[in-house]
Amino acid sequence: MGRQRQPQIRQRLLVACTDYSLEHGLPDRLEPLATAAGTSSRMLIYHFGTRDGLLREILGQARQRQLQAFTDLICLRPDExxxxxxxxxxxxxxxPEGAPYLRMFSRLHDTAGEPLWPGFRRTATTDWLAPLEAGMHSLGRPELATVVLAVIRGLLMDLDATGDVPRTHQAFHDFLSTIDSARERA
Structure with missing residues (x-):
């Protein structure tokens, strides 16, 4: 008779592996994850089935953390x-708050990431549209949510590729000035 699976241990391992991966990126091997979780590679396979199974769950948990943190940030506030x-x-x-997610998810935006998370590119886009539409509705332009999302994603890709913080920040603030002046004219 086999040992009973223990969900609380599995969850503890997943949290530790997710924490490690957000700090260091997804590793190519299980050993760094096992060390970070204080267990063995064999136990990770026992709890998650395969390396890719574990990586998928790490990505899922990291995505949930990102959604919780950043959806609140882009939601419309009645006082501003x-x-x-x-x-x-x-x-x-x-x-710095977003850097771990940028590092982790940037590799999923190309086709190489498709096997780990089929449909990620679509999901990573559509998740943000509703709160952006609500915010842009306050300016009378909900249809510009797609433009706002495209600018954010494009500048994040630029930042990831170049590391040029001053230039990408200036570009985003210039974009916001354009939105704000359009709102004032309307």
Missing amino acids: PYPITLARAWSAISG
Whole structure:
């Protein structure tokens, strides 16, 4: 008779592996994850089936953390203009708080990441549209949510590729000025 699976141990391992992966990126081997979780590679396989199974679950948990943290940042606040909300959100998303997610998820935005998370590119886009539409609705332009998302994603890709923080921050603030001046004219 086999040993009973223990969900609390599995969850503890997943949290430790996710923490490690957000700090260091997804490893190519199980050993760094096992060390970070204080267990063996064999136990990780026991709890998650395969290396890719574990990586999928790490990505899923990291995505949930990202959604919780950043959805709140881009949601409309009744006490401030939406461009100010977007500026604060950009600072977090493009700063140290967002860096682990950028590092982890950037490799899923190309086709090489497709086997680990089929459909990630679509999900990573559509997750943010509703709160951006609500925010842009406050400016009378909900249809610009797609443009806002495209600018954020494009500048994050630029930041990831170049590391040029001043230039990408200036570009985002220039974009916000454009939105704000369009709102003032309307």
